[in-house]
Amino acid sequence: MSSSIRKVAIVGIQASGGLGHLVIDQLLKSSIQVTAVTRDAPKTKASLKAAPNLNLIQGDYTSAASLAPCLRGHDAVVSLILRGQPDPQILVIDATIIADVPHMITSSFGIDLQQEYLRTLPPFKGKVQMGDYVAQKASEGLITFNSIQTGIFFGWGLSLGMMINLKDDGLPSVLFDAGETKFSVSAEEDIATAVAVALGKKDKLPMNCSLFIHTAAVSQNQLREYAKESRPEREFPVTLVDTAKEEKKAWEAYNNGERDISKMGGLMSRGTFGLGLGLFKHLDSDVLGIEERDEEWLKAFIARYM
Ligand SMILES: NC(=O)c1ccc[n+]([C@@H]2O[C@H](COP(=O)([O-])OP(=O)(O)OC[C@H]3O[C@@H](n4cnc5c(N)ncnc54)[C@H](OP(=O)(O)O)[C@@H]3O)[C@@H](O)[C@H]2O)c1
Numbered sequence: 087m088s089s090s091i092r093k094v095a096i097v098g099i100q101a102s103g104g105l106g107h108l109v110i111d112q113l114l115k116s117s118i119q120v121t122a123v124t125r126d127a128p129k130t131k132a133s134l135k136a137a138p139n140l141n142l143i144q145g146d147y148t149s150a151a152s153l154a155p156c157l158r159g160h161d162a163v164v165s166l167i168l169r170g171q172p173d174p175q176i177l178v179i180d181a182t183i184i185a186d187v188p189h190m191i192t193s194s195f196g197i198d199l200q201q202e203y204l205r206t207l208p209p210f211k212g213k214v215q216m217g218d219y220v221a222q223k224a225s226e227g228l229i230t231f232n233s234i235q236t237g238i239f240f241g242w243g244l245s246l247g248m249m250i251n252l253k254d255d256g257l258p259s260v261l262f263d264a265g266e267t268k269f270s271v272s273a274e275e276d277i278a279t280a281v282a283v284a285l286g287k288k289d290k291l292p293m294n295c296s297l298f299i300h301t302a303a304v305s306q307n308q309l310r311e312y313a314k315e316s317r318p319e320r321e322f323p324v325t326l327v328d329t330a331k332e333e334k335k336a337w338e339a340y341n342n343g344e345r346d347i348s349k350m351g352g353l354m355s356r357g358t359f360g361l362g363l364g365l366f367k368h369l370d371s372d373v374l375g376i377e378e379r380d381e382e383w384l385k386a387f388i389a390r391y392m
Contacts, residue, residue: 095160097165099122099133101166127144150184161187175212189285191232192217224294234284235299263328272299313388332352332355
């Protein structure tokens with residue numbers, strides 16, 4: 087892979103699903119020099135494998151100006167900063183620009199927020215604002231960026247019982263609209279590969295846009311069938327949920343002043359499982375080196391979480 091990118095700073099190392107650690111490993115394997123920027127260097131150091139090419143530094147995230155010195159001198163920034171709130175994400179974009187780093191991968195890693203329905207949902211407000219902000223900065227010629235959209239983090243979602251409850255606790259899986267809707271999922275290892283390839287091939291990729299990958303398109307019923315095959319002695323009970331009703335309840339709560347994101351699940355499940363917007367129609371997997379996995383691979387992956 088030939089690329090203009092030799093030195094990369096990653097901000098937000100303890101990201102969900104171990105993503106920060108996996109991205110660091112992939113970049114180091116690609117012979118890229120990596121700086122890991124974190125709010126708590128001793129804590130992050132204890133959780134990271136020692137690597138000769140890894141530079142770990144404590145970042146001050148209180149302002150873009152205070153974070154910028156950590157980023158200066160790098161060819162690109164990978165942001166894995168927390169979702170939901172736009173402010174810390176915008177701060178990383180501003181810090182990248184102040185530090186004269188020419189390129190970034192934004193902290194996106196989710197659903198296609200060009201879909202009009204999804205753009206209106208409160209849980210995605212932060213991501214939409216961040217996406218619009220970086221696009222504006224790119225149009226002003228201050229930076230180039232790619233966002234990598236992944237669908238649901240497969241391992242993370244399975245460990246939380248989000249798509250299917252794999253725990254042997256007798257609790258039912260919530261099946262949205264009978265569980266037949268297909269949606270995109272990406273294994274965390276594949277996401278880390280896509281980040282490394284997107285940086286390695288930067289000069290050959292379309293700029294200032296989202297790139298889409300998935301490890302597979304699955305339905306909840308399909309995941310349940312795989313789980314049953316793996317543990318035939320278990321029941322895997324279900325409870326059915328109507329996403330249109332859940333959507334209505336979530337909007338009622340929101341309109342009554344509820345702002346707790348955990349109460350907004352009905353909006354996300356309506357978008358992903360009810361309206362089928364969690365399934366990517368266009369994929370850039372080939373160009374980012376991501377192979378679509380088959381049934382055997384999916385069964386083995388699920389078995390890791392049982
Ligand atoms: N598609 C999916 O299913 C899925 C699932 C999970 C996550 N994600 C994506 O992965 C990315 C990160 O995930 P996440 O939202 O779950 O984030 P997170 O793990 O809560 O946080 C990521 C990092 O952000 C930094 N951080 C946390 N709180 C902060 C604060 N108040 N101010 C500034 N920095 C803070 C921390 O970095 P340090 O402590 O190292 O400084 C933390 O490790 C996001 O883009 C998210 O959308 C996607």
